[in-house]
Amino acid sequence: MEEPDISRTKSEGSVVLTFDESHPLAETHATLCRPVSSLKILNFIGPTLPRQDQGDREYYCATMLTLFRPWKTGFDLKLDGQLWDESFQKYEFSKRNLRIIKNMNIRYECLDARDDFHAQMKKGG
Structure with missing residues (x-):
């Protein structure tokens, strides 16, 4: 490119x-x-972004590549027959983009911590 x-x-x-x-x-x-x-600060409107740590890995990889990899056609994102995960692993994201991707998952980490706390409170601990 x-x-x-x-x-x-x-x-x-x-x-x-x-x-x-x-x-x-x-x-x-x-x-x-x-x-x-x-x-x-970005505030995405619509459905939430996919989780990095669970759920559909192919959908997650496709979303991150679409957001952070320069592209004109789908073939710039991945080759025909190639898995999104494979293309995601091979692409060299910038340090800044990797930091943004990591920060996108913080929301889910906070929600998980909240759920864990509520579960502990229900147990009486």
């Missing part, structure tokens, strides 16, 4: 990533990546 066209804006040192020239919105759209100091 070729490197994206990157340019910096004068204000705040933001990075503008342009679409590939073959993309239908290449002439009118781009992605603006702001510096770390202006990062916001």
Whole structure:
């Protein structure tokens, strides 16, 4: 996969990533990546993200690759006949992306701790 066209804006040192020239919105759209100091907290709307530690592993791997691996077609995410887990294991996520993925699971860890606490309280302990 070729490197994206990157340019910096004068204000705040933001990075503008342009679409590939073959993309239908290449002439009118781009992605603006702001510096770390202006990062916001994501709040996903809709169904919860899959768990890393239980549930459908293939669905989890497909979701993480879709969110964090650059792609234009499904074949950029995995090869025909390849399992999502295999593609997930082979892809080298950036340190930042790995940290984000780890943090996505914190919600489930908190819910598990809450459930364990309630179970202990019911037992009288």
